[in-house]
């Protein structure tokens with residue numbers, strides 16, 4: 001049986017605190033994880049060349065967790081340098 005993503009039981013306050021901590025650390029360490037820094041972003045816009053729904057990672061706020069406490073990172077991210 002295939003396992004789905006691990007569900008977290010975090011409250012809204014815990015998610016907000018984790019995202020605030022993530023924003024501070026991402027800025028401090030220059031973390032690259034968004035679509036604009038990925039080789040798979042189509043040059044004409046914000047769409048992913050691999051076809052992923054990427055509005056959150058391309059246009060959404062800087063955060064590690066979505067409203068349900070799930071990580072928002074993309075496993076196919078490749079740094080475009």
Ligand code: SF4
Nearest residue numbers: 035038040048054074
């Ligand atoms: S592969 Fe992932 S990180 Fe890269 S553009 Fe597509 S959705 Fe964004």
